[in-house]
Amino acid sequence: MTEIASPHISYPRITVLGVQPGDPPFRIVEIDGAVIGEAKSFTDVLMAAAAYGIPVHDADDPAVVRWVGGDKLTWHPR
Secondary structure (H helix, E strand, O other): OOOOOOOOOOOOOEEEEEEEOOOOOEEEEEEOOEEEEEEOOHHHHHHHHHHOOOOOOOOOOOOOEEEOOOOOOOOOOO
């Protein structure tokens, strides 16, 4: 199979991991595979993306943001 014929698999630049217990609870945010910090709200994720120059027009699009262990509304441990 040539390189052109091979399927292209893309990964989102932003990954938000599952909720971690804390006061307040938080989620680890990765950008381009590197941990960049904690997010305590959806707004924190958008601010981190903006700081790295990544526009987020649709946070529900799995090609833009990968949510692990919940979605953009999950901020408390289950």
